[in-house]
Amino acid sequence: xxxxxxxxxxxxxxxxxxxxxxxxxxxxxxxxVDAVGRNxxxxxxxxxxxxxxxxxxxxxxxxxxxxxxxxxxxxxxxFRWITPVTYILYAILFFGVASYTIALGGDLSSRALLFxxxxxxxxxxxxxxxCAALFPIETLLRYSQVVMILVAPLFFWWHLPCS
Amino acid sequence: MGNPxxxxxxxxxxxxxxxxxxxxxxxxxxxxxxKIREWFLQPVLSALVHNxxxxxxxxxxxxxxxPVNGSTIEKKxxxxxxxxxxxxxxxxxxxxQKAVAVDVSQWHxxxxxxxxxxxxxxGPRDAFVEDIAANVSMIRRRIRHENLIVESFxxxxxxxxxxxLVYMKGLVNHQVLEQLQQRLQxxxxxxxxxxxxxxxxxxxxxxxxxxxPLFQVTERPDKxxxxxxxxxILLLVDTTxxxxxxxxxxxxxxxxxxxxxxxxxxxxxxxxxRYVGLLITxxxxxxxxxxxxxNYDVLRIQFMLAVAASREGVPYPAYIEVxxxxxxxxxxxxxxxxxxxxxxxxxTIVGGLIIGASVAQSHLVGNIMIVITGAVAIGSxxxxxxxxxxxxxxxxxxxxxxxxxxxxxxxxIGSAFILLFLCHIKSLGxxxxxxxxxxxxxxxxxxxxxxLPLMLHAIRPSIYSQAxxxxxxxxxxxxxxxx
Numbered sequence: 057x058x059x060x061x062x063x064x065x066x067x068x069x070x071x072x073x074x075x076x077x078x079x080x081x082x083x084x085x086x087x088x089v090d091a092v093g094r095n096x097x098x099x100x101x102x103x104x105x106x107x108x109x110x111x112x113x114x115x116x117x118x119x120x121x122x123x124x125x126x127x128x129x130x131x132x133x134x135f136r137w138i139t140p141v142t143y144i145l146y147a148i149l150f151f152g153v154a155s156y157t158i159a160l161g162g163d164l165s166s167r168a169l170l171f172x173x174x175x176x177x178x179x180x181x182x183x184x185x186x187c188a189a190l191f192p193i194e195t196l197l198r199y200s201q202v203v204m205i206l207v208a209p210l211f212f213w214w215h216l217p218c219s
Numbered sequence: 220m221g222n223p224x225x226x227x228x229x230x231x232x233x234x235x236x237x238x239x240x241x242x243x244x245x246x247x248x249x250x251x252x253x254k255i256r257e258w259f260l261q262p263v264l265s266a267l268v269h270n271x272x273x274x275x276x277x278x279x280x281x282x283x284x285x286p287v288n289g290s291t292i293e294k295k296x297x298x299x300x301x302x303x304x305x306x307x308x309x310x311x312x313x314x315x316q317k318a319v320a321v322d323v324s325q326w327h328x329x330x331x332x333x334x335x336x337x338x339x340x341x342g343p344r345d346a347f348v349e350d351i352a353a354n355v356s357m358i359r360r361r362i363r364h365e366n367l368i369v370e371s372f373x374x375x376x377x378x379x380x381x382x383x384l385v386y387m388k389g390l391v392n393h394q395v396l397e398q399l400q401q402r403l404q405x406x407x408x409x410x411x412x413x414x415x416x417x418x419x420x421x422x423x424x425x426x427x428x429x430x431x432p433l434f435q436v437t438e439r440p441d442k443x444x445x446x447x448x449x450x451x452i453l454l455l456v457d458t459t460x461x462x463x464x465x466x467x468x469x470x471x472x473x474x475x476x477x478x479x480x481x482x483x484x485x486x487x488x489x490x491x492x493r494y495v496g497l498l499i500t501x502x503x504x505x506x507x508x509x510x511x512x513x514n515y516d517v518l519r520i521q522f523m524l525a526v527a528a529s530r531e532g533v534p535y536p537a538y539i540e541v542x543x544x545x546x547x548x549x550x551x552x553x554x555x556x557x558x559x560x561x562x563x564x565x566x567t568i569v570g571g572l573i574i575g576a577s578v579a580q581s582h583l584v585g586n587i588m589i590v591i592t593g594a595v596a597i598g599s600x601x602x603x604x605x606x607x608x609x610x611x612x613x614x615x616x617x618x619x620x621x622x623x624x625x626x627x628x629x630x631x632i633g634s635a636f637i638l639l640f641l642c643h644i645k646s647l648g649x650x651x652x653x654x655x656x657x658x659x660x661x662x663x664x665x666x667x668x669x670x671l672p673l674m675l676h677a678i679r680p681s682i683y684s685q686a687x688x689x690x691x692x693x694x695x696x697x698x699x700x701x702x
Contacts, residue, residue, distance in 0.1 A: 195642050
């Protein structure tokens with residue numbers, strides 16, 4: 057699990073990008089529209105803005121404080137207690153983003169795994185994602201990568217019109 | 220020294236009421252009597268037979284070609300004791316300020332035999348033995364090059380066991396090497412018994428509950444040589460017939476020597492069979508629990524009817540059935556490992572056939588569960604490394620437990636965390652799931668999922684060492700370029 061003092065270099069925006077983009081992109085626009093309204097398709101542009109802003113912030117932090125995370129840097133710049141607070145904020149953000157993407161990603165659990173209740177699936181997987189967020193970012197990046205290689209093809213295959 | 224019973228004291232020449240000129244000390248249990256006789260006793264005896272002057276023992280030994288592997292030591296009990304416990308004999312000569320220690324050790328080693336843990340169908344038949352010098356010689360015989368480095372350490376305050384690090388200069392991962400050297404120097408053990416004990420202290424610092432082995436135990440010199448040539452490092456411990464390779468990845472633990480001695484397609488096929496075995500071991504018990512307890516409608520109705528028919532008369536839920544059979548499987552497995560080979564087969568037959576058939580007939584478990592248990596057992600035995608096989612079985616239990624309340628969702632959640640954990644752990648800085656998690660595309664396809672022909676992976680992988688990246692292990696002839 058995470059050790060604040062030993063945390064390796066972080067790329068939170070990339071994590072968000074990896075988490076959100078494949079799932080949202082995997083859904084047809086019509087599903088997005090049905091799920092969260094017609095304007096929701098513009099969400100993807102917000103994500104891109106977020107990624108750009110996050111990358112810029114990361115670069116600024118790297119330039120001033122070396123290879124440390126946003127959380128650790130905020131603790132160094134402001135107060136020490138800011139670090140755990142930002143970690144909690146990050147977990148909440150991750151939880152919210154995970155919930156939203158799982159909701160957008162459709163009822164994978166209810167259809168593929170026959171859980172029958174999308175709300176439970178969203179809740180379960182959001183909690184799991186939030187727990188996963190406690191691992192260092194390097195682990196999550198590697199995990200995202202392995203999932204993209206092993207699981208994403210199955211996910212797309214499941215959602216092919218012919219399957 | 221506590222007056223050990225095997226301490227032999229030879230006065231030289233044999234005293235006849237006068238003080239001896241010299242005294243020869245050795246521990247008879249760990250020394251070679253023939254060497255002592257030839258180097259020390261024979262000259263004295265010969266001189267006595269020929270009525271020569273034997274008052275000057277030192278000159279007598281020099282005249283007869285004193286063994287050149289001797290070293291001078293202080294005439295102190297502690298210094299002499301240290302030499303005696305290493306199998307040396309110590310010669311104390313009157314008038315000399317220093318004593319002489321000569322190596323006459325004879326440790327009771329066995330001869331080189333065929334591998335007992337890592338069987339192969341073809342390939343070399345020699346395996347490591349307890350003698351570290353013999354093990355190093357097996358490697359040197361295969362790599363006769365100046366870049367093969369053997370570093371020596373001494374671990375254990377009381378055992379003073381010799382430990383060697385073997386690697387190829389120019390190919391080795393220097394970060395891994397430095398970590399190994401530092402941790403070996405920092406290790407403060409009492410007695411070192413086995414390679415795994417030291418390897419665990421190195422990679423886990425002795426305080427991890429991680430079931431996955433972060434080092435690769437091997438007894439095959441050919442595997443060691445292939446690994447060293449990819450930039451990995453071998454840890455050899457005296458008195459242990461196995462070495463530990465660093466860093467270790469899941470890929471490495473699933474590679475066997477047969478993969479490379481067979482044609483590429485056959486090697487790939489065998490490797491895929493092994494991965495299928497892993498999937499069966501890991502998921503089958505959990506899936507059975509899921510489809511019989513939670514997700515009834517996931518499979519075709521005909522199959523579910525067959526499952527229901529096989530469970531007819533079984534008085535408890537499917538997960539109890541799974542737990543019973545898996546526990547029986549573990550018991551049979553453990554009994555087979557622990558029992559002598561003579562009756563090990565009997566245990567397998569009794570456990571596998573008689574108990575298996577009987578529990579099905581008495582409706583303690585369903586017939587399909589017997590099939591699943593057999594498949595899980597065989598799947599777990601296909602793994603090339605026993606340690607990771609045990610780790611997978613532990614994960615399999617965890618998945619089956621998660622499947623009890625949550626069915627396939629539980630398996631998905633559990634699998635996600637197993638995968639996350641595998642992505643998290645590293646073997647001395649090298650990600651455990653590389654090249655999959657590090658996405659070293661070429662290495663992933665060349666030698667992880669498949670085993671491509673040697674011509675197609677003439678370049679060494681960069682999984683273990685960046686220094687080995689891009690170096691060739693096979694040079695093509697002019698005009699022989701394949702791709």
